[in-house]
Amino acid sequence: MGLHFPPERFPQLHRGIEAAARERQQDDVPRYVRGLLDTGIGHAEVQRLAAHLTVGETYFFRDPPLLDAVAGMVLPEMVRARRGRDQHLRVWSAGCASGEEAYTLAILLHEALPDPRGWRVSITGTDIHPAALEKARAGVYGEWSFRSTPARLKAAYFLPRADGRHEIAPHLRRLVDFRWLNLAEDSFPSSDGGTDAVDILFCRNVLMYFRPERARATVARLRRSLADGGCLVVGPSEASQALFSRLAVENHPGAILYRKRSAPRRAEVAVAPCAPVRPPARAPVPACAPAAPSRSCLAAAPDEPAALARSMADRGDLGAALQWCERWIDADKVNPAAHYLRAMVLLERGEAEAARLALRRAVFLEPGFVLAHFALGNLARQAGETAAAARHYANARVQLARYQPGDLLPEGDGLSAGRLTQLLSGLAPADAA
Numbered sequence: 001m002g003l004h005f006p007p008e009r010f011p012q013l014h015r016g017i018e019a020a021a022r023e024r025q026q027d028d029v030p031r032y033v034r035g036l037l038d039t040g041i042g043h044a045e046v047q048r049l050a051a052h053l054t055v056g057e058t059y060f061f062r063d064p065p066l067l068d069a070v071a072g073m074v075l076p077e078m079v080r081a082r083r084g085r086d087q088h089l090r091v092w093s094a095g096c097a098s099g100e101e102a103y104t105l106a107i108l109l110h111e112a113l114p115d116p117r118g119w120r121v122s123i124t125g126t127d128i129h130p131a132a133l134e135k136a137r138a139g140v141y142g143e144w145s146f147r148s149t150p151a152r153l154k155a156a157y158f159l160p161r162a163d164g165r166h167e168i169a170p171h172l173r174r175l176v177d178f179r180w181l182n183l184a185e186d187s188f189p190s191s192d193g194g195t196d197a198v199d200i201l202f203c204r205n206v207l208m209y210f211r212p213e214r215a216r217a218t219v220a221r222l223r224r225s226l227a228d229g230g231c232l233v234v235g236p237s238e239a240s241q242a243l244f245s246r247l248a249v250e251n252h253p254g255a256i257l258y259r260k261r262s263a264p265r266r267a268e269v270a271v272a273p274c275a276p277v278r279p280p281a282r283a284p285v286p287a288c289a290p291a292a293p294s295r296s297c298l299a300a301a302p303d304e305p306a307a308l309a310r311s312m313a314d315r316g317d318l319g320a321a322l323q324w325c326e327r328w329i330d331a332d333k334v335n336p337a338a339h340y341l342r343a344m345v346l347l348e349r350g351e352a353e354a355a356r357l358a359l360r361r362a363v364f365l366e367p368g369f370v371l372a373h374f375a376l377g378n379l380a381r382q383a384g385e386t387a388a389a390a391r392h393y394a395n396a397r398v399q400l401a402r403y404q405p406g407d408l409l410p411e412g413d414g415l416s417a418g419r420l421t422q423l424l425s426g427l428a429p430a431d432a433a
Contacts, residue, residue, distance in 0.1 A: 099136025
């Protein structure tokens with residue numbers, strides 16, 4: 001299944017396995033576990049375990065800032081670009097649970113399209129939990145699912161039933177196709193599964209269940225599933241510069257989205273494969289004033305190695321990016337930005353410990369480097385080191401206090417101080433304390 005449970009989530013793991021064993025009418029939980037280990041986990045057992053190990057709690061119009069960004073910026077842009085030409089929009093809700101998210105997206109699309117009948121709209125909802133998919137296909141929900149739904153939209157798109165529940169309008173139900181899919185498997189993108197050339201892809205609160213290496217592989221497949229210009233939406237606590245380094249960051253009020261951009265043509269970047277680059281002569285790097293964010297220290301670097309390191313990283317050529325990072329460091333050993341970019345490349349390659357050392361070097365060179373503190377916190381959290389994660393996140397918050405909310409953070413690819421503050425506030429109390 002690809003699920004990962006660090007030590008602090010062992011109680012949840014134990015409860016889930018106990019529930020799965022009871023469903024199999026097995027009171028001896030250790031025996032049930034030994035059976036899984038001895039005979040392997042078949043498809044039916046994967047579905048049973050998934051139902052008890054993942055949290056499927058969801059509701060309509062969850063996380064309004066994200067939805068506002070999609071409805072107010074992303075969708076209008078796509079509609080304008082395609083109106084009168086290729087009037088086709090593809091949407092995928094990955095990890096859709098019982099369907100509330102997929103139907104929310106159907107409502108947003110219907111509201112955004114000035115002439116809905118003139119458009120071909122394809123919405124796919126996928127999940128690993130068969131019972132949740134059955135509920136999604138039925139499209140019938142109780143009041144608790146509507147706790148964040150505007151009254152106008154509830155009245156317009158749902159039909160009241162005699163039992164007090166509400167049913168999705170038939171014309172919206174026909175837009176959505178629900179399918180079983182395990183995101184940990186290499187079974188997408190797929191043109192016949194609704195997971196290829198996707199314009200808007202929601203994958204919220206799924207990646208947090210995966211080990212870092214599994215999350216990286218899944219994100220790589222999600223990126224391939226996007227059409228050029230397609231938008232990926234993840235949960236606020238899942239935002240990660242390292243994990244989504246091959247996607248462009250878009251900041252919106254209260255939300256951060258990721259966009260797939262076409263890779264630059266090779267002719268746009270001239271790279272000498274063997275000859276080392278000698279940095280041009282430049283003035284010494286100015287000292288950083290301790291009382292203010294040290295933007296000058298983070299920006300000053302020999303132009304050529306820095307630009308090529310960033311370009312190779314953006315293109316996903318991690319081997320070349322690492323080589324250019326090392327040349328950049330050879331030319332400018334005390335530049336914290338060089339060590340930080342090297343850490344991001346190492347993380348993408350799955351070399352977490354080497355990345356941690358590079359981040360520590362960046363923080364040593366620039367104690368006010370907010371994103372290096374944040375990345376160290378993420379690494380500690382993924383390793384189950386709760387106290388260390390809390391310490392690094394606290395350091396990040398201290399440094400963030402020196403910025404205005406709208407300030408863009410050095411090496412943040414457009415990430416604002418205000419948005420990072422929101423991400424930190426969304427972490428579990430034990431992590432963010």
